[in-house]
Amino acid sequence: MDTHDGIEQRLNEFFEENMAALALESGHSLSPEVKETARQQVLMYWRKLRDIAERVTDTEVRLSLPQQQSPGGRTFAIEGIVDIVREDERVVMYDIKTHDTAAIEANIEDYERQLNVYAHIWQNLRGQRLDETAVICTQLPEALRQAATVRDERRIERELARWEPVIPIPFEPEHVTETVREFGEVVDQIEGGCFTPPDLITLQVRLPGTTRTFASEICRRCDARFSCASYRAYAHAASQGAEVRFREYFDDFGDDTEQSERVAAGLGE
Ligand code: SF4
Numbered sequence: 577m578d579t580h581d582g583i584e585q586r587l588n589e590f591f592e593e594n595m596a597a598l599a600l601e602s603g604h605s606l607s608p609e610v611k612e613t614a615r616q617q618v619l620m621y622w623r624k625l626r627d628i629a630e631r632v633t634d635t636e637v638r639l640s641l642p643q644q645q646s647p648g649g650r651t652f653a654i655e656g657i658v659d660i661v662r663e664d665e666r667v668v669m670y671d672i673k674t675h676d677t678a679a680i681e682a683n684i685e686d687y688e689r690q691l692n693v694y695a696h697i698w699q700n701l702r703g704q705r706l707d708e709t710a711v712i713c714t715q716l717p718e719a720l721r722q723a724a725t726v727r728d729e730r731r732i733e734r735e736l737a738r739w740e741p742v743i744p745i746p747f748e749p750e751h752v753t754e755t756v757r758e759f760g761e762v763v764d765q766i767e768g769g770c771f772t773p774p775d776l777i778t779l780q781v782r783l784p785g786t787t788r789t790f791a792s793e794i795c796r797r798c799d800a801r802f803s804c805a806s807y808r809a810y811a812h813a814a815s816q817g818a819e820v821r822f823r824e825y826f827d828d829f830g831d832d833t834e835q836s837e838r839v840a841a842g843l844g845e
Pocket residue numbers: 773774791794795798799800801804805806807
């Protein structure tokens with residue numbers, strides 16, 4: 577059996593192999609800082625969730641709900657990927673999210689709905705047993721991220737103990753029909769070319785569970801912001817009409833990590 581250090585060494589090797597493969601595929605390499613942040617995230621995730629990771633019996637299970645009808649009569653499918661742990665007659669489904677715990681807890685209904693659709697597919701369409709569902713948040717809390725960056729083992733242990741990345745989600749089958757209908761409404765809006773952005777007030781309001789506004793969390797990463805009337809109004813209001821400050825909003829492409837994430841996401845599909 578591998579020792580703790582032995583496993584982390586193997587994870588480091590896998591990480592390097594994956595990074596090399598990604599660089600070959602995409603023609604882009606991550607900056608050393610971004611790569612180190614990603615490595616620490618993998619290692620912290622392993623240390624905290626080792627217990628679950630070792631018990632996963634079905635990884636990346638693709639669940640599909642095909643042939644759904646939108647309110648506008650369009651046919652669409654819902655797909656998702658989950659991990660399953662089967663143990664002592666109990667089956668638990670995990671949905672892994674890259675968001676932070678506070679943001680998930682503050683918007684728990686959204687996550688409940690999505691996971692409930694997956695649970696419905698697993699239990700009712702596939703006829704599989706299911707006892708529990710939960711979301712796993714992979715984003716490290718800021719205090720843990722800082723401790724990992726400076727490799728302060730005592731702080732890491734303390735922050736790891738505080739971190740609660742597994743959030744149990746109740747299975748509410750009666751919400752599934754409504755959730756599928758809401759997906760259908762979004763499909764109709766997309767197919768109908770209805771892309772009206774939210775109003776200025778929405779952009780200025782803090783997102784539940786975070787210290788960030790819709791504009792700083794979502795618009796800042798949106799390539800459409802250069803031609804978005806709502807974002808223009810937001811930038812204008814925030815810069816109080818000063819031309820130099822106004823331009824800062826449109827010239828802000830995020831830090832190295834965010835830019836690399838965008839490049840990787842754009843090349844991923
Ligand atoms: S900038 Fe993008 S995310 Fe923000 S409101 Fe406009 S279209 Fe939506």
